[in-house]
Amino acid sequence: MAGSAKMTGLVAALARLVLGGVFIYAGVGKVLDPAAFAGDIANYRLLPHPAAAALAAYLPWLEILAGLAVFRPRLRPGALFVLGGLSLVFAAAIASALARGLDISCGCFGHGRASGALLGLSLLRALVLAGMAAVLLARDGGGAGSGAGAVQPRN
């Protein structure tokens, strides 16, 4: 029982590393060229250009801060909530673009990155990340994590 709890803890730590790492990487890529990212957002044809520009300045920093906060136990529940929400919003936008037959770059990792080529894969990735955030939030909702420090149920 203690062994499986340790394994679960390791898997959760790895999942947090992947989730936080992906969003930090994505945010940094967008921060380097917010003008191009604004163009990517505008291409979805969901928002007027000024709103796309504001999001292009704001979203990358939210991704970076929330990605970093995943590694801080006190901030972790909030970070997971934000990252899960962001993933769902991205998934909805990509699904909308696919449904309308738009031939656009995802913009997920900054402008002109190779991962922008296939919207379908980007949608799948967004849903997987949202699922990871949801599972980790349900597990780590105590804030200090459900790892070694948590109270284990008595057998």
Place this chain on the structure above:
Amino acid sequence: MNARLGALGRAVRPAAWLLLAAMVPAVLTATLHPRRPAFVTPENVPEITVATASGWRDTLFVDARREADFRRGCVPGAVPLNEDRWEVLLPGFIGRWAPGRKVVVYCDSQKCDASQAVARRLRRELRINDVFVLKGGWAAWQAAQK
């Protein structure tokens, strides 16, 4: 269920702090970043039909699609140039363009924005004024050849 609601409740406050904290660097980005986004809607590059473009002499067609699509088929004499590989492909465009030569940019169809993005960038960065977008893109070109 109560535990899950409790977890959500514990997430809301730190989430709110993160949402607020991100505003500070965002404002700095919007005001000071050398590549800050423009809050003014960019003007669309004028569109021309296939018939008009075909009637011009010495037009340089620019294919703004992915290179794999370009290799499968393109407007005769077109040069590839897309935002994904701008720096790599730009020398090829510059080698083919000359002052006074009209440039017509196209992508897949009317539903893609790549041609407008590439055309705006040519106007802005290379100061080429005679840049236009092919209405209907590659799909319209193919339909006109039938």
